Amino acid sequence: MTDHVGGSLQSLRESNRERLIALLREHGALHRAELARRAGVSRATVTTIVNELLAGGVVVEGAGSEPANGGPTAKRAALTLNPEAGVIVGLDFSAGSVTGVIADLSHQVLADGTRALAPQLGWMGRLDVGVELIDEMRADAGVTGRPLAGVGLGIPGPVDWTTGEIGTSSKSLEWAGARPSAQLAERLGVPVRQDNTAHLGALAEAVWGAARGSRHVVYVKVSAGLSAGLVIDGQMCRGALGATGALGHTCAVPDGPLCSCGSRGCLELYAATPAILEAVRPHHPDASFEGVAERAADGDRPCRRALADAATMLGRSLAGVCNLLNPESIIVGGDLTAAGDLVMGPLRTAVTDHALPIATQALSIGWGDLGDRAGAMGGVALMLQEPESIGASS
Amino acid sequence: MTDHVGGSLQSLRESNRERLIALLREHGALHRAELARRAGVSRATVTTIVNELLAGGVVVEGAGSEPANGGPTAKRAALTLNPEAGVIVGLDFSAGSVTGVIADLSHQVLADGTRALAPQLGWMGRLDVGVELIDEMRADAGVTGRPLAGVGLGIPGPVDWTTGEIGTSSKSLEWAGARPSAQLAERLGVPVRQDNTAHLGALAEAVWGAARGSRHVVYVKVSAGLSAGLVIDGQMCRGALGATGALGHTCAVPDGPLCSCGSRGCLELYAATPAILEAVRPHHPDASFEGVAERAADGDRPCRRALADAATMLGRSLAGVCNLLNPESIIVGGDLTAAGDLVMGPLRTAVTDHALPIATQALSIGWGDLGDRAGAMGGVALMLQEPESIGASS
Numbered sequence: 001m002t003d004h005v006g007g008s009l010q011s012l013r014e015s016n017r018e019r020l021i022a023l024l025r026e027h028g029a030l031h032r033a034e035l036a037r038r039a040g041v042s043r044a045t046v047t048t049i050v051n052e053l054l055a056g057g058v059v060v061e062g063a064g065s066e067p068a069n070g071g072p073t074a075k076r077a078a079l080t081l082n083p084e085a086g087v088i089v090g091l092d093f094s095a096g097s098v099t100g101v102i103a104d105l106s107h108q109v110l111a112d113g114t115r116a117l118a119p120q121l122g123w124m125g126r127l128d129v130g131v132e133l134i135d136e137m138r139a140d141a142g143v144t145g146r147p148l149a150g151v152g153l154g155i156p157g158p159v160d161w162t163t164g165e166i167g168t169s170s171k172s173l174e175w176a177g178a179r180p181s182a183q184l185a186e187r188l189g190v191p192v193r194q195d196n197t198a199h200l201g202a203l204a205e206a207v208w209g210a211a212r213g214s215r216h217v218v219y220v221k222v223s224a225g226l227s228a229g230l231v232i233d234g235q236m237c238r239g240a241l242g243a244t245g246a247l248g249h250t251c252a253v254p255d256g257p258l259c260s261c262g263s264r265g266c267l268e269l270y271a272a273t274p275a276i277l278e279a280v281r282p283h284h285p286d287a288s289f290e291g292v293a294e295r296a297a298d299g300d301r302p303c304r305r306a307l308a309d310a311a312t313m314l315g316r317s318l319a320g321v322c323n324l325l326n327p328e329s330i331i332v333g334g335d336l337t338a339a340g341d342l343v344m345g346p347l348r349t350a351v352t353d354h355a356l357p358i359a360t361q362a363l364s365i366g367w368g369d370l371g372d373r374a375g376a377m378g379g380v381a382l383m384l385q386e387p388e389s390i391g392a393s394s
Numbered sequence: 395m396t397d398h399v400g401g402s403l404q405s406l407r408e409s410n411r412e413r414l415i416a417l418l419r420e421h422g423a424l425h426r427a428e429l430a431r432r433a434g435v436s437r438a439t440v441t442t443i444v445n446e447l448l449a450g451g452v453v454v455e456g457a458g459s460e461p462a463n464g465g466p467t468a469k470r471a472a473l474t475l476n477p478e479a480g481v482i483v484g485l486d487f488s489a490g491s492v493t494g495v496i497a498d499l500s501h502q503v504l505a506d507g508t509r510a511l512a513p514q515l516g517w518m519g520r521l522d523v524g525v526e527l528i529d530e531m532r533a534d535a536g537v538t539g540r541p542l543a544g545v546g547l548g549i550p551g552p553v554d555w556t557t558g559e560i561g562t563s564s565k566s567l568e569w570a571g572a573r574p575s576a577q578l579a580e581r582l583g584v585p586v587r588q589d590n591t592a593h594l595g596a597l598a599e600a601v602w603g604a605a606r607g608s609r610h611v612v613y614v615k616v617s618a619g620l621s622a623g624l625v626i627d628g629q630m631c632r633g634a635l636g637a638t639g640a641l642g643h644t645c646a647v648p649d650g651p652l653c654s655c656g657s658r659g660c661l662e663l664y665a666a667t668p669a670i671l672e673a674v675r676p677h678h679p680d681a682s683f684e685g686v687a688e689r690a691a692d693g694d695r696p697c698r699r700a701l702a703d704a705a706t707m708l709g710r711s712l713a714g715v716c717n718l719l720n721p722e723s724i725i726v727g728g729d730l731t732a733a734g735d736l737v738m739g740p741l742r743t744a745v746t747d748h749a750l751p752i753a754t755q756a757l758s759i760g761w762g763d764l765g766d767r768a769g770a771m772g773g774v775a776l777m778l779q780e781p782e783s784i785g786a787s788s
Contacts, residue, residue, distance in 0.1 A: 230719075
């Protein structure tokens with residue numbers, strides 16, 4: 001499973017398959033020779049890839065507009081993206097919301113949406129809202145007539161990759177053992193895959209976003225919780241059971257307060273957004289995180305300090321990650337993004353101050369490109385990693 | 395470079411190549427049909443591998459003893475390991491010593507040895523001692539007449555995989571920029587590769603030792619320093635510049651004492667052997683680490699506590715590594731091995747207490763199989779990863 005996903009991440013990012021799909025999206029209809037010329041690859045390569053795309057139902061032959069130099073042969077060989085092909089949905093759940101995107105097989109996003117969720121809502125109720133959101137997005141995108149090819153779910157906690165069950169962590173004590181992907185697959189009759197939301201964010205940023213082209217990536221999502229996704233040597237790193245990236249439960253302060261995971265002084269207690277809100281509460285009792293970020297930008301000193309302290313704690317832990325993994329890119333996403341340089345400045349300083357020089361020599365640190373939609377787009381990427389099954393699923 | 399090494403680690407461990415070499419080592423001479431039958435693989439696979447081994451000079455055809463059912467054809471096809479093939483040396487440097495092994499191309503260790511080094515000795519002096527050790531081991535093994543095919547060097551600090559230079563770390567401030575592998579290659583006229591000693595330990599334990607068969611391995615070497623080697627998805631993880639595994643510089647105590655790396659409270663200051671000696675100094679001013687381990691085994695309470703404290707600090711940091719990487723195996727090597735269960739017990743407890751349940755659910759923690767020779771054997775493995783160049787080098 002891990003191998004397949006890893007290999008497909010590489011192929012999504014690096015292979016010619018994506019270039020051919022992009023050319024067809026851009027130009028509408030092209031024949032094989034034009035594809036080869038525009039993509040700068042051999043005819044044999046085009047033939048191989050096109051045969052796969054035809055078999056998977058991603059492209060069709062002989063439909064769409066005339067090719068540029070249409071003779072009978074060229075006309076017969078003109079290829080277009082399959083207008084009847086299925087659409088793919090990514091749904092990214094946090095404790096308090098679900099964000100969705102709907103995309104076609106060429107991974108163009110057609111619509112998106114967000115719904116609030118009561119944090120105590122169980123998975124049956126969460127999936128009800130998710131299904132409503134899917135219907136709404138299909139209507140918004142005008143694709144109610146096209147089959148749903150699959151759904152990728154983002155889960156705010158570890159997912160045991162071997163069983164599909166949600167694992168035990170601080171945020172998901174009541175969810176442990178749940179299998180929302182299986183429930184949703186049964187309900188919709190389509191393939192549904194799930195992974196931790198930060199893994200999906202890493203996947204999306206590595207395939208389409210800020211980490212594109214990097215082979216060693218640490219993606220950190222900082223919102224109500226704090227977790228990471230790792231790309232190592234160009235492959236998603238899921239570990240023995242899929243539980244990689246639980247950076248929020250790194251010990252930041254050895255004798256710090258008890259964490260809901262049962263350890264003490266976990267990074268999440270210092271660097272996730274609830275800790276920042278708690279720190280400024282005496283000064284701004286009802287501020288939202290956006291409110292804190294805005295006040296800090298306007299010069300409010302407690303808000304600036306709370307952001308800088310959280311960024312420093314995060315940076316210290318990321319310095320340890322750099323010493324351990326020597327990444328090329330650290331990408332930060334989630335709610336923290338709203339704070340901009342007031343977080344990124346002290347974060348960069350803390351990483352550099354606490355890591356070995358060689359561990360950060362090749363490193364860039366920055367915000368993700370995909371914002372709030374990173375996890376949901378990662379859900380789409382997760383499904384696109386099995387194009388054959390996507391083509392066959394509806 | 396990284397890809398090649400990773401791929402070869404897999405092939406060393408998993409491929410049929412090793413089985414064929416092992417059969418020839420065991421049986422002396424076999425023809426292709428016997429190899430196929432005994433290895434349980436197809437004739438075609440045997441033919442492919444044997445052709446590579448012949449081209450690399452690892453095996454020869456038509457020499458050695460009669461095959462079991464010798465007719466003219468079988469006799470012509472009988473294969474043996476090449477008795478004239480080169481030997482490979484691994485030299486593993488620590489600050490205070492160099493340990494060497496010499497092995498044949500079937501990676502059987504023929505001899506080994508250790509020499510003390512003055513910690514302040516520079517690389518020219520260290521290589522002098524290394525060359526003497528090589529000559530001594532060749533004499534001990536009775537292989538002075540066989541060509542030296544290559545040397546793998548273990549370095550006690552990060553090695554920049556892109557330049558071959560030693561990187562800046564606490565232990566190697568004076569060595570930064572040194573290229574001992576290039577110096578030794580020039581001196582001996584053979585290929586010399588180098589890597590961090592803990593990376594080599596991980597490689598050797600994954601290929602031949604306690605981590606054999608695990609795809610997600612953290613090897614920790616605890617001696618005068620503390621560093622790690624990572625195998626992720628069956629591949630050596632070297633990161634952007636080869637600087638992975640600097641676990642000794644994980645922050646264990648945020649406002650702890652200054653470390654020579656410029657950070658504070660690094661794990662190495664609490665869990666490496668000098669910290670243990672320092673802790674027991676009021677009670678046992680001149681004890682060696684072996685002495686502390688012996689006293690602890692005899693019931694000395696300060697020695698037991700010093701070992702347990704170091705193990706607990708190491709376990710806390712390794713819990714963070716489990717949360718991040720979700721490994722299947724943690725293998726501990728280096729001097730700490732001498733302390734046995736007095737370290738392993740509290741270490742296991744600390745890992746379990748501080749990691750998320752799912753992060754340790756599939757985990758085993760234990761000592762390495764290869765002892766003091768792990769790094770040097772990793773040097774041999776590093777050279778064996780390029781069998782073609784080994785065959786062609788002498």
